Amino acid sequence: MVGCLRAGSYGDRSTDQQIDRSGFPGRRIVITGIGRPRPRIAGAVFVSDEADYVTLSHVAIEGANNLRPDGKPQAMEVWGSHFIFEDSTLTNRNAAVSGLIVKGDGALIRRNKIYDVGGDFGYDHGIYVSTSRNFKIMYNWIYNCHSGWGIQLYPNAAHGSVSHNIIDGCGSGITIGSEGDQASHDNRIDHNLITNSIGLGHFNAGTGIAGCCGQSPDGNFVIKNMFWRNAGGAFDEYVGKSYAVDKNFSSNPKYYNRGAKDFRVKSRAAQALGLWNGVSAPGPNVRSRGK
Numbered sequence: 001m002v003g004c005l006r007a008g009s010y011g012d013r014s015t016d017q018q019i020d021r022s023g024f025p026g027r028r029i030v031i032t033g034i035g036r037p038r039p040r041i042a043g044a045v046f047v048s049d050e051a052d053y054v055t056l057s058h059v060a061i062e063g064a065n066n067l068r069p070d071g072k073p074q075a076m077e078v079w080g081s082h083f084i085f086e087d088s089t090l091t092n093r094n095a096a097v098s099g100l101i102v103k104g105d106g107a108l109i110r111r112n113k114i115y116d117v118g119g120d121f122g123y124d125h126g127i128y129v130s131t132s133r134n135f136k137i138m139y140n141w142i143y144n145c146h147s148g149w150g151i152q153l154y155p156n157a158a159h160g161s162v163s164h165n166i167i168d169g170c171g172s173g174i175t176i177g178s179e180g181d182q183a184s185h186d187n188r189i190d191h192n193l194i195t196n197s198i199g200l201g202h203f204n205a206g207t208g209i210a211g212c213c214g215q216s217p218d219g220n221f222v223i224k225n226m227f228w229r230n231a232g233g234a235f236d237e238y239v240g241k242s243y244a245v246d247k248n249f250s251s252n253p254k255y256y257n258r259g260a261k262d263f264r265v266k267s268r269a270a271q272a273l274g275l276w277n278g279v280s281a282p283g284p285n286v287r288s289r290g291k
Contacts (some may be wrong), residue, residue: 002030002284004037013065015043016074023053026085031059038089043067044074049104051080055088058283063099066094070093074099075128082106085282089113096120098128098148107135111276114140115261118147122203123195125152125169129184141263145170146181146198149210153220155182161253162189164274166263171200171232172207178214178242186219189243191273193253195267197230205232211242219245223247 001023011017021031029056033039035194044063047054064073073095078085080105081132090099090112098272099117100109109127118124124150129135135157142150142165153160154177167173177184190208199206208227211220220243227234227250239245253270256262264277 001237003070004032004034006035006285007035009040009042010023011041012153013043014067014156016065016067017041017043017045017056019046019056019080020047020078021046022051022080023246028053028055030055032056032059034283042201045076047061047078047083047104047183049079052104053082054080055086057084058280059088061090062093063090065096065098068135069170075099075101077101078104078107080104082160083114084108086110087112087283091116096124098125099145100126101128102132102135103130103132105133105135107132109135109137110139110278112140113256113278114142115144117145118194121147122171122200124148126150126167128152129160130154131156132160133158136237138164140164140165141276142170143168143261143263147171148200149173149175150194151175153177153184153187155184157184158186160187162187163191163274165192166275167192167194168258168263169196169198172197172204172210172232174208175204175210175212176220176243178216178220181210183214184219184220187221189220189222190224192225193270193273193275194225194230195228197232202235207236208234208244209239209243211235211238213227213238213242214227215241217242217244220244221246226251226253226270228252
């Protein structure tokens with residue numbers, strides 16, 4: 001089943017949008033925007049644990065609302081398995097909550113711009129992966145997440161892949177938690193570009209990669225990533241403990257126009273990472289049958 005959203009606004013900051021029906025392997029439920037401008041979905045989006053094999057694409061989400069019993073904002077959350085979020089934008093205008101929280105297995109997050117998220121210093125992240133297995137986060141631009149990490153893998157994030165993403169201007173780039181029975185393990189972080197991390201006070205000095213607090217990499221492997229102007233350097237004190245590294249390097253990516261949030265790169269070293277150019281894949285070609 002494919003549901004198409006035309007240009008316009010759906011919901012507001014006092015609502016949430018819930019998806020609670022499942023598709024099947026090879027027969028997904030697809031919710032997609034058509035035409036320009038992209039349809040705007042306001043308020044938190046919640047994909048329940050009863051909603052497997054769902055795709056959400058080509059939408060502009062202005063997330064977070066104040067519907068939680070404690071009055072705090074609620075983020076976009078994915079509990080269903082095999083969820084795909086692609087070719088979209090997501091912001092919560094710096095509300096005190098992470099941008100996207102992934103708990104379901106087999107999630108695929110690709111070709112999105114996730115920005116201006118988080119307001120609770122040290123705890124709100126661009127993408128927060130928790131208790132998810134076999135996830136893939138690839139070809140995204142994640143920027144201006146000043147209060148947290150671009151991507152946090154903790155607790156129990158396992159057998160995942162984080163590749164070909166640009167993370168710029170966050171408190172820190174990517175963190176891997178590896179402590180006790182909640183340790184994240186067997187994750188591969190490769191071909192990402194992490195730049196201009198500003199620091200998170202006592203949480204982190206602003207490194208490209210961070211860990212905590214184990215003494216074994218547990219299969220977490222950081223390879224062939226590029227770093228530039230991170231306040232705390234490329235790695236924190238848990239390098240070799242929470243994660244192993246190889247063939248990472250520092251170089252100026254030469255962004256087209258960072259001030260305008262155009263994160264296309266000019267340097268050959270950055271281009272060799274195979275990064276996304278910021279252009280969404282084509283959406284469905286749906287013709288109207290009436291006026």
